[in-house]
Amino acid sequence: MSEVKELLKQVSLFRGLNDDQLDQVAQITQSESYAADDTVFEQDTAGDKMYIIQSGQVEVRVKDHAGMLNAVLIMGEGQIFGEMALLDHGTRSASVRALKPGATVYTISGDDFRTLCQQDTAIGYVMMRNLALDLSFKIRHQNSFS
């Protein structure tokens, strides 16, 4: 529990949560490990959990017009991905695979996330605000290409 709580303190999605609130979030996380080149999820498939990278790096790949996967982003420690499916219930917008030497992540299921946010609206407010800020960060990152 303390390991995941320490990780959560270093992830911007959870900034502003106090110790008790972080304990509640830690209770709904699950640890998963991926070897190098393992697929975490594939584009256009259903998904209802988000991922927090504890260690290692993952590669985000998007299909082009010909259906070929192109690497567009490398994500490392402390970053989250897969959160869009929690918000819009849509399919995965990209494929993600672990890079060498592998990656360890914590996951939060959509059901557990929504239940926690509804049961404790203070947590819900902070997490939703932080999700919006995280998406803002990603949009600004994307805008830097133009």
Added chain:
Amino acid sequence: MIYTVSYVVVGGKKKYPSGMMNQHEPPVVGDQVQLGTSLFEIIEVKPLMPPSDNFEFLHATVRPIEADLDDQNAETELA
């Protein structure tokens, strides 16, 4: 302080993916960073968003070090 850093490879969007990661130390011009299997040199750092709590959000422009080596090899061949 945690530094959430957006990395973009100068002129290399098609060849190199960009990057995002959290760090305990801020990126510094001249330092090297590994994104995937490639090594890059940081050439510019600027704020991306205002700081919030103990998080700072930065944007770093990087260039591939391998390209520099290729350039050096080309210069050697020309000489």
